[in-house]
Amino acid sequence: MDNIIEVRNAVYEYVDEDVVKRAVDNVSFSIERGSFTVILGHNGSGKSTLAKLLNGLLKPTDGDIFVDGINTKDEETEIEVKRKVGMVFQNPDNQLVASVVEEDVAFGPENLGLHPSVIRKRVDDALNSVGMYEYRESTPHRLSGGQKQRIAIAGIIAMEPSCLILDEPTAMLDPKGRKEIVSTLRKLNKEKGITVVLITHYMEEAEKADRVMVMNDGVIIDDNTPKEIFKKVEVLKSVGLSVPQTTELLYALKQNGFNISTDVLSVEETANAIAYCLEEE
């Protein structure tokens, strides 16, 4: 199996008021190239720290992380790791550098020292792939949150990374912006084959992922397909995650004695399941 990221017994400790705390506690997993993985976790579960470990922004206190075979601890290949694993943060406002959209997207490729004509092409491609090409000459502060976040994603895509890590990219967006981002990510994953690791606490965004990991207290407590994960409503609730309304509804019906399958996710599937169940009765 071809893995873009390998995490081996990674530990990350930090000191807070003289007390050593473990944000990530002996975690091991790997991310398959071209996959769409969602890491779910409540605030303070260590998921943001894990994200920063994956592209070398933070170095593990113990254990190793390999990106395409390169150890993130290696000082000399630091830039190489960041070029392979791009990272998008929560607040789009604090990621954009320039006041013209296309100049901001060009920032990454410019840092890589590419030829001006290559940069031009990459910027145009990146803006097209997030559907923001027609805004290339406008200024970010006139755009909506979702649009700004798409520009931030384009800025990373323009460096042509193999993997894209997003740390709660939708947390500051309205529902419309959230949908824009999730569908953009899905498109990038399907059409460009970019590996996506989406870190979030919105379970709806995990629906169509290949794989979902649930994090709590610095440990991965579950790692499975979305359908399997969503069946465990009790577990998810116990770690402070709210399950999608459809799952919640089916779960409640089942608990009250209806013979209904709880492994469907979308609204349509849920409606069908309920209709089917009623016919049977």
Added chain:
Amino acid sequence: MLRDITFGQYIETKSPIHKADPRVKMVLLILVVVLIFLAQSMYGLLLSLAFVSMVVLVTKIPLKTYLKNLKAVLPIILLTSIINMFYGDNDSGVLLEVWKLTITYGGLYRAVFMALRIVLLIIVSSSLTYTTTPNDLTDGIEHLLSPLKFIGLKSAVHTLALMMTIALRFIPTLVEEAEKIMNAQKARGADLESGSIIERIKALIPILIPLLISSVRRAYELAEAMECRCYNGGEGKTRMKQLKLTSVDFKIMAVTLIYGVAVVLINIIL
């Protein structure tokens, strides 16, 4: 009220001067300012007036807009003219004599001359900021300062340009944030508009402190995001946009040069 603060004064009219290279515009502006000072005779100054009028016409920006910029410096213009009025040579004939002060025809001439010179300087300087976006100005400054890299200041030039870019990028963001904080403080009963000046300055403290804290937080996050975008202090960095001289630039240079030669000739002949 904060929204009224515009950064830069760029006005889009799609004139040839708008399309010109910012480097050319900046260098030529410095040249023109020097030439206006060089023009010692009324003929030279009238020629400068003709040149500046032409610039105003070509930019397609109404004269009224230019004159607005004069309002702020009106006291300086008046003061300079009034002082100069008393410094004419007495040979030119006395116009007015009040107590110990004499105003001669020569003095009056000087006063008008000085006022016109300042007006021309301000109008021609405004033409740069009206026709060039802040981003282009930053680009131009970076390129013009680039010779400094030969004396080992390469990263300094790059850092300066990046600082200006980021400052421009964050002005609207911080204005928005300041507005939010002001509204939040007003909702808590803060009185920002009444009282003496000292009281009003004091009332700004609960706005400035949260703004400062959030700016530091933003800066930290921005630094991380820049690191993720392979920023390493600008070493080996290339630019997507390359500034190129076009025919417009050469035309503007030629016209300015002709004006320059004419001013020098007038100075020599007269």
